[in-house]
Amino acid sequence: MQIKNRKQLLLINATFVVFCAGILVFLLKAPKESTPFLPNDENHKRFFFIESKKEAELSCLSCHDLGKEAPLPENHPPKYRCLFCHKRNR
Numbered sequence: 001m002q003i004k005n006r007k008q009l010l011l012i013n014a015t016f017v018v019f020c021a022g023i024l025v026f027l028l029k030a031p032k033e034s035t036p037f038l039p040n041d042e043n044h045k046r047f048f049f050i051e052s053k054k055e056a057e058l059s060c061l062s063c064h065d066l067g068k069e070a071p072l073p074e075n076h077p078p079k080y081r082c083l084f085c086h087k088r089n090r
Ligand code: HEC
Pocket: 036, 037, 038, 039, 041, 043, 044, 047, 056, 057, 059, 060, 061, 062, 063, 064, 069, 070, 082, 083, 086
């Protein structure tokens, strides 16, 4: 696009500023983090000491699989890497 004069340039810059402000407002209005953290209780304490997430996750499903003591709800999101979503530190 050929920019013809100062007025047009000003308009383009103003549009850009309004656009950026819009994105900023959108991001600031994001809801706060709501995924439950890994509980720090008897069942989960030992996982805080296993540094590798991948290794720690190996035993999650021994309790959280279907038919075990704390199965995941049906609407639970895809569950491949538990600790990417359920963080250990807050
Ligand atoms: C020994 C059994 C057991 C193991 C192993 C286990 N959990 Fe749990 N988990 C439970 C039980 C029982 C509950 C429900 C009661 C509670 O909150 O402790 C629970 C609750 C949770 C919750 C819900 C907390 C909340 O605030 O609602 C999350 C998240 C969770 N576990 C993640 C994990 C992850 C990730 C692993 C693997 C690193 C794991 N659990 C391993 C038994 C276990």
